Amino acid sequence: MDCETFDLLKTTVTRFVEERLIPNEDRVEAEDAVPAEIIQEMRDLGLFGLSIPEAHGGLSLTMAEEAEIVFELGRTAFAFRSVIGTTVGIGSQGIVIDGTDAQKNEWLPKLAAGEAIASFALTEPGAGSDAAAVQTSAVRDGDVYRINGTKRFITNAPRASMLTVMARSEPGVAGAAGISAFIVPADTPGISFGKPDKKMGQRGTITCDVIFDDAVVPAANIIGGVPGRGFKTAMKVLDRGRIHMSALAAGMAQRLVEESVRYAAEREQFGQAIGAFQLVQGMLADSRVDAFASKVMVADVARRFDAGEKLSADVAAAKYFTTEAVGRVADRAVQIHGGAGYMADYKVERFYRDVRLLRIYEGTSQIQQVIIARSLLREAGLKV
Numbered sequence: 001m002d003c004e005t006f007d008l009l010k011t012t013v014t015r016f017v018e019e020r021l022i023p024n025e026d027r028v029e030a031e032d033a034v035p036a037e038i039i040q041e042m043r044d045l046g047l048f049g050l051s052i053p054e055a056h057g058g059l060s061l062t063m064a065e066e067a068e069i070v071f072e073l074g075r076t077a078f079a080f081r082s083v084i085g086t087t088v089g090i091g092s093q094g095i096v097i098d099g100t101d102a103q104k105n106e107w108l109p110k111l112a113a114g115e116a117i118a119s120f121a122l123t124e125p126g127a128g129s130d131a132a133a134v135q136t137s138a139v140r141d142g143d144v145y146r147i148n149g150t151k152r153f154i155t156n157a158p159r160a161s162m163l164t165v166m167a168r169s170e171p172g173v174a175g176a177a178g179i180s181a182f183i184v185p186a187d188t189p190g191i192s193f194g195k196p197d198k199k200m201g202q203r204g205t206i207t208c209d210v211i212f213d214d215a216v217v218p219a220a221n222i223i224g225g226v227p228g229r230g231f232k233t234a235m236k237v238l239d240r241g242r243i244h245m246s247a248l249a250a251g252m253a254q255r256l257v258e259e260s261v262r263y264a265a266e267r268e269q270f271g272q273a274i275g276a277f278q279l280v281q282g283m284l285a286d287s288r289v290d291a292f293a294s295k296v297m298v299a300d301v302a303r304r305f306d307a308g309e310k311l312s313a314d315v316a317a318a319k320y321f322t323t324e325a326v327g328r329v330a331d332r333a334v335q336i337h338g339g340a341g342y343m344a345d346y347k348v349e350r351f352y353r354d355v356r357l358l359r360i361y362e363g364t365s366q367i368q369q370v371i372i373a374r375s376l377l378r379e380a381g382l383k384v
């Protein structure tokens, strides 16, 4: 995309966030759902196709460009971004990165148009951080595989038309090498969905269990056509996804700084605006530093990702820093708002709960620490 077209897209998204999404935040919170007309407007803007190649109907954004758009979407309730999140990110990227031409031609145009929604089903009751421990089985039976098992906390599963499912397909092969990534249409007989999970925050987003009871998919639905490569595909998808998450965290940090500054300038105590007190200024300054550092870090990893650098450890560093930083910023925002910060009428209480998830999914903070430290130690010659 040329610079002028991208700038136009970014301005349009910024305006959409300010004029349509922010004014609908309370409605999403009250109804625990994103209004259908907003989802249609997101389709019309092409937001479902941000990361899908132009040849397949998407906008073909680079990671750096996607990060800038996600930053804007991060400045409002996460439920809006979540509608497109799995389709732009973890649900579709396996096909974009490793899919065969037939798989791309079949799924990407529908996903880019927002006619189909993609989910990513890796986590299981017994396999979270230890993703290579998945037990969902895919047993070959002639030209098909029979899938059995349960996936947990799957975002957008009830909305999805297709799921990228990690299942153990190679008998006798333990760990990562025994896993394949399957494209599974959500209406495949044998698939059922659990009740929507009741969550701490992020109202308007949906997660639930997905249960596979002898769900039959063609062998041709293995992403890339080669069994045993699913874990590698999942890790590539997660590298990209973690930059996306970091941009989301940076966007929300920016919003929370704005909310904090506005309140500090308006609220008066002891005859003056609370922003005049240096202890409040300290909190504002620390939040600005966290938000600024997050934005710069995201821009750096996104640019280097686009340049083809292998940078899983720095992506982990960005995910770790930005998601922890937005937690600190949200905490200070509540503090700056005083008692009002604890009340649902002021949005910082809601955002405080919403951002908590960022430190958990797509790899917990501890898993990011492990990735960063192992990379350093391997460079030093230690086998870890």
Ligand SMILES: Cc1cc2nc3c(=O)[nH]c(=O)nc-3n(C[C@H](O)[C@H](O)[C@H](O)COP(=O)(O)OP(=O)(O)OC[C@H]3O[C@@H](n4cnc5c(N)ncnc54)[C@H](O)[C@@H]3O)c2cc1C
Pocket: 119, 120, 121, 122, 123, 127, 128, 129, 130, 152, 153, 154, 155, 156, 199, 207, 357, 360, 361, 362, 363, 364, 365, 366, 367, 370
């Ligand atoms: C709202 C929500 C949406 C989600 N959406 C999806 C989705 O769409 N698709 C999907 O596949 N998954 C999804 N997940 C799952 C998510 O990715 C996992 O919850 C996450 O990876 C952590 O796994 P776990 O919950 O099993 O925690 P565990 O792995 O059990 O971790 C528990 C604690 O132990 C720590 N820990 C674990 N291993 C280590 C280690 N080696 N070193 C140090 N500490 C460690 C963790 O950091 C954590 O603090 C979602 C989760 C939530 C809550």
